[in-house]
Amino acid sequence: MTHFSDTDIAAEAALARDGAEDTPPPPLTPGQLVRGRAAKHRGFQLGLGILVALIMTAIFAPLIAPHDPFVQSLANRMQPPVWSEGGTWEYPLGTDANGRDYLSRLIYGTRISLAVGFGAATIGMFIGVTLGVISGYFGGRVDQGVNFLLTAQLALPGLLLAMALVFIIGPSVWVVIGIVGVLHWTYYLVVTRSATMRLREIDFVAASEATGATRWQIMSHEILPNLSNQIMVIFTFELGVSILAEASLSFLGVGIQPPNPSWGLMIAEGKEVMFFRPWLVVLPGIALFLLVVGANLVGDGLRDITSPEGRN
Amino acid sequence: MTRYILQRLGIALAVAVALSFVTFMLLNFATDPAYAIAGEDAEQEVIEQIRETYGLDRPVMVRYADWASGMLTGDFGESYYWNKPVAALVADRAPVTLLLSVMGLAVTILIALPLGILAALNPNTWIDRMALGVAVSAQAVPNFWLGLIMIILFAVTFPIFPVSGDDSLAHFVLPAFVLGASSVPAVMRLTRTGMIEVMESDFIRTARAKGFRGGDLVRRHALRNAMLPVISVLAVQLGHKFSGSVITETIFAINGLGRLALESILGSDIPTVQILIFVFAMVFVLMNLLADILNAALDPRLRLG
Numbered sequence: 001m002t003h004f005s006d007t008d009i010a011a012e013a014a015l016a017r018d019g020a021e022d023t024p025p026p027p028l029t030p031g032q033l034v035r036g037r038a039a040k041h042r043g044f045q046l047g048l049g050i051l052v053a054l055i056m057t058a059i060f061a062p063l064i065a066p067h068d069p070f071v072q073s074l075a076n077r078m079q080p081p082v083w084s085e086g087g088t089w090e091y092p093l094g095t096d097a098n099g100r101d102y103l104s105r106l107i108y109g110t111r112i113s114l115a116v117g118f119g120a121a122t123i124g125m126f127i128g129v130t131l132g133v134i135s136g137y138f139g140g141r142v143d144q145g146v147n148f149l150l151t152a153q154l155a156l157p158g159l160l161l162a163m164a165l166v167f168i169i170g171p172s173v174w175v176v177i178g179i180v181g182v183l184h185w186t187y188y189l190v191v192t193r194s195a196t197m198r199l200r201e202i203d204f205v206a207a208s209e210a211t212g213a214t215r216w217q218i219m220s221h222e223i224l225p226n227l228s229n230q231i232m233v234i235f236t237f238e239l240g241v242s243i244l245a246e247a248s249l250s251f252l253g254v255g256i257q258p259p260n261p262s263w264g265l266m267i268a269e270g271k272e273v274m275f276f277r278p279w280l281v282v283l284p285g286i287a288l289f290l291l292v293v294g295a296n297l298v299g300d301g302l303r304d305i306t307s308p309e310g311r312n
Numbered sequence: 313m314t315r316y317i318l319q320r321l322g323i324a325l326a327v328a329v330a331l332s333f334v335t336f337m338l339l340n341f342a343t344d345p346a347y348a349i350a351g352e353d354a355e356q357e358v359i360e361q362i363r364e365t366y367g368l369d370r371p372v373m374v375r376y377a378d379w380a381s382g383m384l385t386g387d388f389g390e391s392y393y394w395n396k397p398v399a400a401l402v403a404d405r406a407p408v409t410l411l412l413s414v415m416g417l418a419v420t421i422l423i424a425l426p427l428g429i430l431a432a433l434n435p436n437t438w439i440d441r442m443a444l445g446v447a448v449s450a451q452a453v454p455n456f457w458l459g460l461i462m463i464i465l466f467a468v469t470f471p472i473f474p475v476s477g478d479d480s481l482a483h484f485v486l487p488a489f490v491l492g493a494s495s496v497p498a499v500m501r502l503t504r505t506g507m508i509e510v511m512e513s514d515f516i517r518t519a520r521a522k523g524f525r526g527g528d529l530v531r532r533h534a535l536r537n538a539m540l541p542v543i544s545v546l547a548v549q550l551g552h553k554f555s556g557s558v559i560t561e562t563i564f565a566i567n568g569l570g571r572l573a574l575e576s577i578l579g580s581d582i583p584t585v586q587i588l589i590f591v592f593a594m595v596f597v598l599m600n601l602l603a604d605i606l607n608a609a610l611d612p613r614l615r616l617g
Contacts (some may be wrong), residue, residue, distance in 0.1 A: 152327050152334070155600070157555030157592035160573050164339060164585050167577050244454055248559060251456045252574060267457055278464055285457035292452035300448070 037305045044301020050294030058110040066092070067101035069108040069261050074099055081279050093283060096269065098259075102280070105261035106287055112262045113243045113291055116177050120242035121235050123181025128188025129231060133219050135189075136196025146193070150186055158183045162245065163254045171257050180245045187234050192227050199223050229306040236299035240292040247288055263288050313608060320604045324597050331597075332383070335589045336376050345582050349392045366392075383590075393581035401572060401584065402591060408478055409568035412491060412560065413553035415484050419492025420499055420549060425542070427496075428503025432538075433530065435508060443504065447497040455556070459490045459563040478566040487564040491556055495549040502545055506538035513537075540611050547603035551596035 028036075038044055057064060076099040080087045087094060093103040135146035165179050199205065200223070208222050247264030249255030256262035258269070263284035270280025346362045347354070363369045367378070382389060388398035423446075431443035463475045466486060473485045510516060511534055519533045557570030565571075569588060576584040 148323075148326070148330070151323065152330050155327055155331060155551075155593045155596040156334075157589060157596070160555055160558055160585075160589055160592060161335075161338075163558070163574065164577050164589065167580075168339065240452065244452075247454050248456060251454075252559070252562065254577065264454070264456075267454075267460065271460060274460060274464055275468060281457070281460050281464070285454060285461070288454050288457065289449075289452050292454075293448060296448060296451055 034305055038301070041301050041305060043297045044305060047294045047297025047299075047301055050290055051298055054110050054291055054294065055114060057107055058114050061107050061111060065101075065104035065107045067104040069100060069104040070259055072098040072100055078273070078277055080277075084279075094277075094279060096266070096280060097273065102283065105266060106263070106283060109261045109263045109266065109284065109287065110291070112173065112256055112260060113246065113288070115173065116180060116246040117239040117243040117291075117295070119177035120181035120184060120245070121238040123178065124184040124238055124242075125188055125231060125235055127182070128185035128234075129192050129224075129227070131185070132189040132192030133196050133223055133227070136193040137200055137215070137219055137223065139197070143193075146189070150189055153183075153186055156183075159245065159248060162249060163252060166249060167254045171255060173256060173260075176246055176249060176255050180242050180249075184238055184242060184245070187238060188231065191230050191234060195227055195230055196223055199226055229302070233299050233303045233306070236295050236302060240295040240299075243288065243292055243295070316608050317605055320601055324601045327597055328594060331593045332380055332590055333376065335586050335593070336379055337372070339582050339586050339589075340372060340375075345392075349580075366390075379586075383587075388587045389583040391576070391581055391584045393576060393579035393584065398584050398587045402569065402587065405567060405569045405572050408566060409554060409557050409561070409570060412484055412487055412557055412566065412568060413550060415488035416491030416553045416556070416560075417495070417546065417550050419488050420495040421546065423492070424496045424499035425503055428500045429507055429530070429535070429538075431500075432504045432507030432511065440504075443500060447500050450493055451497040453493070455490060455494050456559045456563060458493060459487070459560060462486050462490060463563070476565040478564075478568070483564075483566070487560045487566060490563075491553055491560045494556060495552065499542065499545060499549065503538065503542050506541055507534060510534045510538045540607060543610070544603035544607050547599045547606065548596070551599035554595045555592045 073095070076091065076095050077097060079091045079095040079099075081094040081102075082089055082092050084094075091101050091103070093101075093106065096102055096105065131146050131149070135143040162179050162183055166175055169175050169179075205218060205222055208218050213221070246255055246262065247267075250262040250264035251268045253268065256265055258265065266284040267281050270277065270284070274281045345366070346359050346368050349362050349366070350358050367375065370378075379389065386399055388402065390396075391398050391401060394401055427443045427446060431440040434440055463486070466473050467475045474480070474483045475486060477483050516529070516534055519529055524533065554569070557566075557568055558573050559570070560566070561568045561570035562574050569591070573585065573588045576588065
């Protein structure tokens with residue numbers, strides 16, 4: 001197994017050693033080089049911090065949430081958040097129209113967003129990477145066929161199609177994950193196809209062919225491992241895109257259904273009273289923004305850190 | 313040039329045929345249109361009668377051929393929900409969405425191009441970082457949420473623009489801003505990268521050596537070249553604006569194609585939904601074709617190579 005990107009990083013590490021002539025050469029392995037770049041990349045650290053914090057929130061939601069996110073209480077409807085007049089620490093971010101603790105609903109909402117994000121981005125990855133490696137490796141007719149699929153998929157109005165399909169099939173978390181995933185594979189395809197085309201021409205593939213490796217072995221053992229960095233970068237971006245897609249679907253009423261605490265759905269519910277209780281709309285939006293910014297910063301950072309040039 | 317355009321046209325046509333088939337089949341297999349019209353718990357007799365009235369008892373391929381050939385003659389079928397020809401519905405609503413989309417694109421251009429160019433001319437300064445910050449934020453803001461925040465701000469705090477309806481051009485200002493904002497990151501980043509590349513190229517160095525400076529150099533030499541990829545992306549983004557109109561029109565109560573789409577979905581009106589998905593896809597295909605032709609006309613390397 002040959003790691004193309006790693007050898008590149010190793011070459012750069014060697015260069016870095018040669019550059020410093022008067023001091024003793026610091027032993028830089030590719031891993032250390034990447035870690036060194038990560039240590040200097042503030043956007044990446046900020047994004048990773050946000051993402052890890054929100055993943056932890058999702059995992060430990062029952063321990064963190066002060067109340068049950070589903071329990072309604074007519075006596076405690078529309079309590080204001082603690083910084084407003086009449087707010088109490090009992091409900092730090094107030095309650096919604098059904099008297100449910102808003103902080104607890106926001107905390108449980110991370111589970112839905114992250115489940116849809118990771119699930120859909122994974123489905124899209126399987127479709128896109130498979131098509132990309134196959135069309136890049138075989139080229140010719142296969143490539144033309146895949147290219148046609150790509151052109152057709154890009155033309156389809158994704159949100160509208162997802163709305164129609166979720167509504168017809170019946171809205172549930174699994175249906176939303178499946179449909180959002182099936183509609184978001186084009187970015188993976190475009191990147192892995194051109195990368196595979198480049199890798200195919202490099203000597204280690206020819207060497208592998210000469211030793212009698214089958215096409216399947218070459219694609220899965222030689223080419224795929226060298227695409228992992230790029231796939232990782234796209235995955236983080238698609239994570240954000242899928243999370244926003246779920247929020248939009250739920251907001252429009254054709255995604256996650258009540259009483260589940262999806263952030264998009266919470267914004268739709270808060271919309272009815274947004275002039276008098278604006279925090280019901282503002283808070284879930286900030287949560288969505290933080291999560292997606294976190295994912296995108298990690299994506300930008302990963303691209304800078306893992307590409308051989310280090311930046312741009 | 314003619315060969316290039318004909319080739320592009322051929323692909324666009326093939327995509328159109330494929331998409332018409334896919335949209336028709338997807339929505340027909342996912343649901344039984346007769347149940348959609350009659351409601352889930354209708355009696356079997358009623359269902360049978362509806363099947364007969366709407367011709368749903370025929371094989372699906374026959375119905376597709378009927379649907380597709382009808383479309384060629386401008387007959388888009390009959391809406392179950394609105395009790396109107398779908399063609400009339402679309403013709404009625406399309407101008408509103410077109411206006412909104414074009415205004416949205418104008419917003420994108422007004423924000424993204426200056427930001428991208430400024431960032432490229434001052435790389436790694438605070439201007440560059442601010443532009444990047446705008447791009448990263450705009451990418452992460454949920455579009456529907458931005459719309460609601462605008463409504464809260466402009467309805468109560470700064471009542472300058474109306475926040476609901478489509479009676480005057482002023483009604484389109486806020487929706488166009490929200491719709492336009494979603495394309496800012498992509499267009500801004502592309503402008504910046506293109507501009508940086510061009511500014512580092514040999515012909516700019518030559519122009520500098522000949523004494524061109526400042527705005528003249530940027531306008532007459534750099535911008536023209538950096539804009540080539542941006543133009544094609546803008547055309548594609550206009551296509552995206554049409555499908556983006558679903559959210560914007562719903563929030564701002566604008567009676568365009570996007571709102572029609574949501575209402576038709578919630579009303580299980582499959583014929584209208586099918587046509588709308590197809591129409592939106594065709595807008596995108598046409599815009600892509602236009603972008604290809606524009607690029608070939610502007611860049612001789614493309615049509616000759």
